[in-house]
Amino acid sequence: MSLTPVNPDRVITVALIGGGTVGTQVARLLTETAADLRARVGAPLQLTGIAVRDLGKPRPGIDPALLTDDSMALARSGADIVVEVMGGVEDARALILAAMEAGSSVVTANKALLAADGATLYAAAARHGVDLYFEASVAGAIPLIRPLRESLAGDRVTKVLGIVNGTTNYMLTKMDEQDADYAAVFAEAEALGYLEADPTLDVDGHDAAAKAAILAELAFHSRVTLDDVYCEGISKVTLDDVHAAQKMGFVIKLLAVAELSADGSGIIVRVHPAMIPRDHPLASVRLAFNAVFVEAEAAGEMMFYGRGAGGAPTASAVLGDLVAAARNRVTGSVGPGESTYSGLPVLPVGEALTRYYVNLDVADRPGVLASIAAAFADNGVSIQVVRQDGHGDEAGLIVRTHRATDDALRRTVDTLRELDTVKRVVGVMRVEGEVGE
């Protein structure tokens, strides 16, 4: 028995915009799994066109008659579903809006556009009574958007903690496991083709920030855009930080964090390197894998893990959305729309309650620890662990704090820099994922 009785007269037409890595895989899977898709949808899917930049490029396995370089004409063609996997913001938005105006449901993998201006897309989808699905926009193949939008619809999410950029996770894994410095792992990632054409999108955290905005909006039913996300990249992570983390039983990850503020009056969305305990489920997410850890009031802690990028994994997520949108066409229904009813404001990162690790080169004389402890106490920050290493010119202190506001922790670090007992602030990093947070 199939999901829905197959109506022999109904065909679901699909227009594909984008013929790159993901688009090629989507086209391949549409062909190779056609019989499965037909059974799951209740009607055959028919690819009506593929808009590409370069008509001359060889595309083995793809019928040349499907290709066009007029993406706007394809977007306006009135297909049941338009799949947008070309990326970019301005052109993609114009194409998606044109498609919706022509009555097409849209499946997109476009995190940049969604994070910049999701509201416009949602509004157009609602106006035209069509679907907007975007599972592939965050964490590639990992089913994450649908669980947040639908499975957890009866619960209250309190925190989302994710490793959502595979390239930086690969680099940090190599620093941790092979003791390679930042320059070396950057070169390796570049040689492997892991970095975006503009590598700052990865290493400065902008890619992760776009995904954080999308996740935060879904988790907290409040509008969040890229501009709301506090963002620090990994380019300042040093081997000193890596070694300090190792000594404490921690590992460094670039995290996307979205959380309710302590009093529940707003949300804070931030991307930055953070130390997490090695027994935290996210700590074992190695190399280019992605994972998102979600805490909800009733459900407790959950984690979703898998491949965050790559043509086939991203195409798998696109195809899942395509089946959902196609089934909605067959049954005459529409999937979930925008959910921003909570309307919570995004608060400045300074209001986040976090923990810090601080690594100091200090003078090796009596009273040093007392002066440093006072700097923390004066700023209202409580110390959890202090570790003293070395002597003389090598004297060092590693401090890990209890929770305090990010503002208080920054002020503490500013105070430490002024102390004559502190020769140098070697490293500062937030700490996440500890039990009892």
Added chain:
Amino acid sequence: MSLTPVNPDRVITVALIGGGTVGTQVARLLTETAADLRARVGAPLQLTGIAVRDLGKPRPGIDPALLTDDSMALARSGADIVVEVMGGVEDARALILAAMEAGSSVVTANKALLAADGATLYAAAARHGVDLYFEASVAGAIPLIRPLRESLAGDRVTKVLGIVNGTTNYMLTKMDEQDADYAAVFAEAEALGYLEADPTLDVDGHDAAAKAAILAELAFHSRVTLDDVYCEGISKVTLDDVHAAQKMGFVIKLLAVAELSADGSGIIVRVHPAMIPRDHPLASVRLAFNAVFVEAEAAGEMMFYGRGAGGAPTASAVLGDLVAAARNRVTGSVGPGESTYSGLPVLPVGEALTRYYVNLDVADRPGVLASIAAAFADNGVSIQVVRQDGHGDEAGLIVRTHRATDDALRRTVDTLRELDTVKRVVGVMRVEGEVGE
């Protein structure tokens, strides 16, 4: 903006059958999160009744006027949605079928019923045009059913590997980490109230087998019932096995496995203790947590992790389904139905390709390894690693094989038992989750 414009005249009525741990939490969440649920559904949810066994039991926070001990009358009351969280097979089936006949959509957490006779429920749902949702039936709060039914609908799953029974995972974690033997961890689990009233449901793997059947049916679009599942429990797992696993860098887990056969002509569904490498994502799933690892052709490897049991986590999954079913009522649509179009047969476990660990007490004399290696070779089984320990009366051999059919591996063990160089077969266990399988 809410998911759907709220129609002030539309109320979604909900009848709750079962007032135990889960039912109490469902009732609590329906009240406490009423405003959220209304915004997410587009209409308020109204609890019309709760069927319980004992009307006299005090139920703080629950309006006594809602209680009834006539569960059949409540099931037949024509509520928009009937939530069944009473458990058991016969009575629950009669109530669910009566509810569907009265036009109600059904949300259930009943793994035993679904694994025994899901087909009857699906058929009734299709006949009456109502929804059947059951996210809470497997792995509690972890969104797993919806991802398999919907997110991966455009992909082909090749293997599912899950830790789906929290009690046995707790026991095995304690054996591994605290060197406690089976009797000790059984007593501890009993003292903590982790074991089912009939503990064989947990320790003999029957609970995991029911969940394996549900997962296999969804993953492979083929009908699978409890009777199709090969099942071995953990009661024969010894500290010798635990120590042997530790020496090899492995850990023992009770796994539910559903996979395509090597030639794709059928599926194999099995529950048994298995050794997995410590760097496998499932290895870090400790204590009572659950996790399910899924391999799909395009998506690659994914893992879903979280709390597999408990009132609130299970209620979170029920509420997510309730929101989906309620939204369908508001929009006049119906969610996914049964999907068994692939119609693959379930093959005997003997056809599974697996690896074995074999732990032997052997005679300490020349030629022992040769005779044992011959026993493997004669049965067509290739050895991956041999480890020799001890001397004299303590001489032992630990063998880990390459992949072979389960039948060939069993024959090998039978042959080993007959060898005069083998004093005792100390332990035999399957090995899963290795790279390159």
